[in-house]
Amino acid sequence: MASIRSRGKKLFVDFRYLGVRCRETTNLIDTPENRKKLQKIIERMEAEIVLGTFNYAQYFPKSDKASKMMALNDRKECINTSMPSFKQFAELWFSEKEIEWRDTYKRKIREIIDMYLLPEFQGRPIDTIKKTEVLAFRSALAKVTRGKVKKPLSAARINSIMVPLGMILKEASKRYKFENPYEDIKSLKEPRTSIQPFTLDEVWKFINWVREDYRNYYLVRFFTGMRTSEIDGLTWENVDFDRREIVINQALVKGKIVPPKTQESYRAIQMSPWVYDALKEQYKVSYKRSEYVFCSHTGEPLDYNNVNKRVWHPTLKALGLKKRNAYQTRHTAATLWLAAGESPEWIAYQMGHSTTKMLFNTYSRYVPNMTRQDGSAFEALVSRSQMAQASTDKETSK
Template identity: 80%
Template structure:
């Protein structure tokens, strides 16, 4: 039987009861008065009924208790022993060990981080078959309240969906092995806002190339006119530059300081060099070829740190030129939209971007799609040659 007692020195009521054979004492905020004792007695009646039925939720009654997590974990461990059902933490570790052979290192780290940071704190000790759909939905709702950074931003729908993916995979596999209903079934991903692309106009590209630091001019010229991802251009090495065929071969990327395979199978590709990209890489060859394996590198020869480049070059240049603030990934979107504006074939553009089909191209850039007839990059060359960005080549020819 639970009893009501008074804490010495504070005159606050506390509840003295037993849960799973363990004596528990939980303080309340109620001062010892007849009215408060009567109020607490009603709560205790409900507690005792739930204790008898085996459905008592410790954390529900005492959410701020230091003992709540400990008691919940103890209850879950006993449930696992009694039913021979593994806890979520145990099975998640097994699942990860079986799946990691399929993944590249960067994806392994991503999944392990999600498990450690989000899934285990919520589900760790729960027996797998006790996790219900309501638990999964409550977990997802809790993610919407998570904040990060100095400005306390909330997790985006895309980030929440990415966290839910491994949870769904773990529960699906567990349900299959241990023959219980999958609690994740029929739970749909959150709707994500359409990708907000903010490509540069051709005039803005010209202004940026002319206004950026000289030692980064070739770097950004290549980014704007090849559509390469940041990880691809930062991981580009001289062995993958074919001046004879005028191609940039993409077969690796730089992710968190490590060279890894490209993002997808379709990302393995050869990008055609336009004349101004060819010229920029010829200039860069004179600067870094003997100093580093990387086409674009720091003064030490090590690969570029994109965070530093963004802080020290990209954003300051945008501010200096009065251009709209946007992330450097917009250089990739810019290449795609300029190719489309020039009338290049969508199949050719998709191959240059590393897309498997034109579907993503139309989904992302639909409002930039005119009637397209060309298929070899020449229409784009004609468009750019009409602008002042080709003036460098013209000036060189004049001086000779």
Template identity: 55%
Template sequence: MASIRARYGKLNIDFRYLNMRCRETTALEDTPQNRKKLEKVIERMEAEILLGIFDYAKYFPKSTRLKDIKETENKVNAISSKTPMFSEYCDIWFQEKEIEWRNSYKGKIRTVIRKYLIPYFGTIPIINVKKSDILGFRTSLAKVTYGISQECLSPSRINQIMIVLRMILDSAAERYDFESCYKNIKNLKQTKVEVHPFSLEQVQLILQTVRDDFKPYYTIRFFTGMRTSEIDGLRWENVNLQRREIYVREALVNGQLGGTKTYGSNRTIQMSDRVFQAFLQQKSLNHGKSEFVFCNRSGDPLDYRLVNRRIWHPLLRFLRFKTRPAYQTRHTAATLWLSAGENPEWIARQLGHSTTEMLFRVYSRYVPNITRQDGSAFEAMLNKLNQEGVAS
């Protein structure tokens, strides 16, 4: 039974909730009228506690005990529902799923769980996560900032985090036989992938200016479209100079050699003559000191961060080119091939795409800017047809 006490002229409520003694101060002065008013409030509280619908924060929104009360409520709910806390289920889910993932992907999942999901959902029983919690979490992500510039998380990054949350909740719903609350929640709209390829003239200038020991490296990047992780993890055993083929089977991520980005990324790249010559030049520079095609002085694979900081970005500044990631060499290869009229299916295979869909969605809009022939081929066909009609 709750009791009313007075302290420093204000009325306090002394009651028990979840087997804990709770004492909360009100803003009411100690008067007979306020005591009667508070007695009615206590009646409602005790009824709600018995019914299991008591909301502590509703009655005492400024209480210093709200965090402890919430954690205790979650523990009690978890015991009654016989389902684990969100944080506990994350461990179960991760251990069961990690065998399906590559090491690089495991690291990404761990980061999402540790940095974003556990701090927000960790102490909530998995069965008690509500749709309102999910939407509130997504809203909170939009306010997260990072880096020196304090930029907010992009819609793309928020969607990546939400995908992990959805997988966890859907898995728990199936295991414990309850309906997943992650329904009708759509991904945030993402801006189109921005690519800023170099023109052929700019590529030539870069390759003429870059340090001699990095000419082969950037020549191969520009004319094969290999990803950074793929070229940095390329070993001589996957280079067939006799057949002029590159076998993309591995990728170097965070200093660890593993599988490629996707299974579809495993592919055979055909060498152009310029790429072939670059490999010959690199072989003379390497002198067999490492299993990796491109390595540092000690024979270890390149650290792309160091290469970007010491070679790539200083080179662009020197040439007064717009700053852009070295990954744009891949985009450049795609747009140059398209502008040259190469078969789109062949380009997709070179890049490791399973279909040409992404090729046209991301790169095709740059082709007219390179060829300067928007619609001219179609016009030429019509003119030819008209001329043939007149002649006949």
């Protein structure tokens, strides 16, 4: 049974809902009159809980616990009903799957469900959703715009929204024995990732021009292929000067330290002499100030949006270099290593790729332009073989 208590002269309600103890503070001052008023509210709450019509968010709209309790209720109803609504099953599916995901991916899926899927399908019995409606929903996404310039959603973004929808419908169709409306729906074709690596001359031009306090930062980026989240989350404990290695076991995403992007992303990057010297210089600058190798003047990790706006893009503009995002430093490292003739397996490991397939699919088309080896190496090999054979034949004929 719910009880009324007082905290800081304000009344709060102590009750249990779905097996969870809940304490919710009200705006009512602790007076006899307000206690009577609150008691009537509690009696109505308890009646609705018994009838199964209690709406947590309606009673406590500002509560941090409201969304959690509403989700619990949806999952309970989903389990107890013969055919749940889309919202009920989506909440159940999310609660079962979230243990498998990183926090960043969990937030991404939660955002997609709340922002796109529930407004479209939430009250529908899940077995009544048809394939034509799924396709119509996808078409509607192509008309959604975002930002000040009203930019439409990209094919990649639309695909990322459709993936959890497909997973939810597939799982529901298996459990409740109905035809999966997502069957045979293919992903939209996405344009190839824009790869705009720097030439080696452009790399040195950038490093020699950029602000002195960011020179080490960009030198390390260009010659290690680290992702933005990896270098921004790099701490001194993961820099091994004795072994000349940078250990990647964490990343900085939206201000939080999280595990690396994939299992293969856990790796030890070898320091080239330039990277080693840059980190030694950086050690003098930031070691006593922060646990982060590259940090702000207050010791906090770098805000990549701020760095891009204040350093990266102004430097490109000042040098007359093509406008591109800072992730191109990673692409640059890969193409330079390939151009230098490094082992593809070694490069894939340095980049955090599971195989060399992605390496060749993404970067190999840039290597001929950098090495000027566009078939001439093979021609030279055959020519040398012909000359050697001719020489042998000539000696034999004597």
